[in-house]
Amino acid sequence: MIKGVKVMLIPKNKQNTLMFQSAGVKRFAFNWALAREQENYKNGGKFISDNDLRKEFTQLKKIDEYKWLNETSNNVSKQAIKDACIAYKRFFKGQAKFPKFKSKKKSEPKFYQDNIKIQFTETHVKFEGFSSSTKKNKQKLNWIKLAETNRIPFGKDAKYVNPRCSHNGLNWFISVGVEFSNNTSVPVNENIGIDLGIKDLAICSDNITYKNINKTKKVRKLEKRKKRLQRQVSRKYDNLKENKVSIKGEKPKKTKNIIKLERIIKTVQHKLNGIRDNYTQQTTSEIIRREPSHISIEDLNVSGMMKNKHLAKAIQQQSFYEFRRQLEYKSSWNNIELRIIDRWYPSSKTCHDCGYIKKDLNLSDREWICPDCGIIHDRDMNASLNIRDCDKYKIYKIA
Structure with missing residues (x-):
């Protein structure tokens, strides 16, 4: 391997x-x-x-x-x-x-x-x-x-x-x-279903939640600093165009201050990428260390989700594809079966206890009561339990 x-x-x-x-x-x-x-x-x-x-x-x-x-x-x-x-x-x-x-x-x-x-x-x-x-x-x-x-x-x-x-x-x-030498041991612990989201990065069916790292004070502070620096560079470019008349077809040359600011922006972005990548690596490794017999995860239509202008940035920062990619190769290293659930399966709308589907469930509804059996569901936890038990309905494919 x-x-x-x-x-x-x-x-x-x-x-x-x-x-x-x-x-x-x-x-x-x-x-x-x-x-x-x-x-x-x-x-x-x-x-x-x-x-x-x-x-x-x-x-x-x-x-x-x-x-x-x-x-x-x-x-x-x-x-x-x-x-x-x-x-x-x-x-x-x-x-x-x-x-x-x-x-x-x-x-x-x-x-x-x-x-x-x-x-x-x-x-x-x-x-x-x-x-x-x-x-x-x-x-x-x-x-x-x-x-x-x-x-x-x-x-x-x-x-x-x-x-x-x-x-x-x-x-x-x-x-x-x-x-490296191949790992021959086969895990036999309880299966895990994972529901990915924006409020929290991952909600696991074994009642463990991984929070959204982008909501922490450190990341918000860096994002704020990056915005401020980007505005400074933008203003300097505007001043450059107004004050210096360039030859037709040629762009005005960057000043030393612009080059310096752009390098600082790269440094801040590098820190942000490092924090997010490290958190994703730690989260996926921790899930694998629990040694479940199989892991189930949704096949999200990320490109379609990004079309929502209100949520596009939050979805981009969560790096759902990278999370899935890391789970795929880490699962194969440890002989864990990774199951990809059909994207049209209504995991959040289906009652885990009785199977009732609440068709009018909105994205803003974080909790809902099943009209059939009367159980109060946490939206994300209910989805993770349905994803875990996907073998009942045969709605998955193996990664």
Whole structure:
């Protein structure tokens, strides 16, 4: 079983420069390979294999104009050419859209590291190609500090798959697939039904509720700060348009204050994303640790729900798809069956005790009384119990 692990890096200034340089080489090699494939296709030629393109690229690096390509690891450009060929093949097979050329301004800086040569310790990761010197003080350049310790297994037995470095506008990250032994134990505890909502993130049938993290003081404070900063940037852009008359077709250049404010906004957004992602990870892991024999969850029409302008932002912040995605892979790791309930099943409107369906139930009704048996239902808890017992009606599919 291969598990993906992603950890933030803390590079020094020179390491940071070399990483951006590697990302630049990767972008150039990808664009070059894609351009060669397009040119060859227009001239009536057949698909050029990545092996032939690599040989051609090696000859290109011998030209004085392109000698700067030799300053990074050979594996960076090789993998970029392979990625371009795979993307090109997928288009002709009808599996994806036509691959786009990577832009220096818009595309995310990223590059590949060789899965055999890469090394990990408790606190550092060793990259290839940063320094070829055998001196100890020069070799330190290859070792980059990890923001979290003991997250990635290391040693002789550790096997890595497809290590990639990426930059999100603020920080560098390394993501790598790590081989783990398969889990053979089968959980036998009570089943769990989960009702996702806006008031609370998840209401479980075993009477445990996970609150909405976006209603906490910390998140609200950060959201307020982000709004204030966005207004400042907007005003500065308006002033720039009024005071500086630009040439037709050209946008006015950003001032240093605008660049500074935009970076602060990115930092605030990064904090918000981190808080939300961490909470989702903790919630899903806690549900899995209870070891139920199966978990049931609704198949929500999130895109349809987002059309409600009053609730769109709240729904977006809850990240329902991400919650389901994490449950899917964590359930498969732990041999737990994940059942996806039909989206048209009226889980909130159906009385769990007698099966009566209250058709006139509104979204604002948080509690309702069953006209048939007289039981008072909490809307969300009743829905989670109905979702848990979905096997009675056979209205689910296995993820």
